[in-house]
Amino acid sequence: MKKHKIEVMIPREDIKRKVRELGELIEKDIKDSDNEVICVGLLKGSAIFMADLVQRIDHPVKMDFMSVSSYGSSMETSGVVKIIKDVDEDVEGKDIVIIEDIIDSGLTLNYVKKFLLSKGAASVKICTLLDKPYRRKAEVFVDYVGFEIPNEFVVGYGIDYAEFYRNLPYIGKVTLLD
Numbered sequence: 474m475k476k477h478k479i480e481v482m483i484p485r486e487d488i489k490r491k492v493r494e495l496g497e498l499i500e501k502d503i504k505d506s507d508n509e510v511i512c513v514g515l516l517k518g519s520a521i522f523m524a525d526l527v528q529r530i531d532h533p534v535k536m537d538f539m540s541v542s543s544y545g546s547s548m549e550t551s552g553v554v555k556i557i558k559d560v561d562e563d564v565e566g567k568d569i570v571i572i573e574d575i576i577d578s579g580l581t582l583n584y585v586k587k588f589l590l591s592k593g594a595a596s597v598k599i600c601t602l603l604d605k606p607y608r609r610k611a612e613v614f615v616d617y618v619g620f621e622i623p624n625e626f627v628v629g630y631g632i633d634y635a636e637f638y639r640n641l642p643y644i645g646k647v648t649l650l651d
């Protein structure tokens with residue numbers, strides 16, 4: 474890992490408040506649906522966000538996980554999305570809420586949404602904690618966004634730098650030092 478420093482970008486309390494708000498929004502949208510609702514977290518980045526968020530949804534939902542890879546090196550996307558682990562649940566006729574930590578190029582979510590719809594999901598919505606809208610390469614509609622952030626490399630609250638820092642309780646900005 475290159476020499477670097479980390480500064481707080483979004484403190485723990487702000488994340489907490491936002492997760493509560495997102496949970497309420499999702500709950501409002503799903504509570505009248507007759508379909509089963511499955512929250513699908515994308516590993517590993519969404520794990521901590523997902524764990525906190527589902528507890529803020531006062532409605533019975535299932536939890537499932539997918540693992541996809543699109544990142545070549547530790548800080549740049551390879552542009553190729555590959556499914557490493559599919560959902561365990563049958564998604565046909567279900568309402569899906571994809572839970573993601575961050576959207577950047579949009580390639581991952583664009584691919585996963587199409588994939589779940591092709592398996593017969595009744596609806597697929599997307600909830601991301603962080604949105605970096607400046608480097609989109611693929612068009613994707615995001616239903617629930619926590620924070621729009623500048624084009625910086627971030628870590629914490631599930632998000633890694635070379636697999637470290639997922640355990641930080643805040644979102645931090647990484648600056649490489651020389």
Ligand SMILES: O=P(O)(O)OC[C@H]1O[C@H](OP(=O)(O)OP(=O)(O)O)[C@H](O)[C@@H]1O
Nearest residue numbers: 516517518543544576577578579580581
């Ligand atoms: O919008 P995109 O440019 O596609 O990038 C976003 C994706 O990249 C990161 O995942 P990563 O592949 O690093 O895996 P991880 O969740 O295991 O850290 C992040 O968690 C998103 O899933």
Ligand SMILES: Nc1nc2[nH]cnc2c(=O)[nH]1
Nearest residue numbers: 577625626627632633634
């Ligand atoms: N760890 C990490 N992964 C990303 N994927 C897209 N943007 C980011 C980021 O800022 N940090």
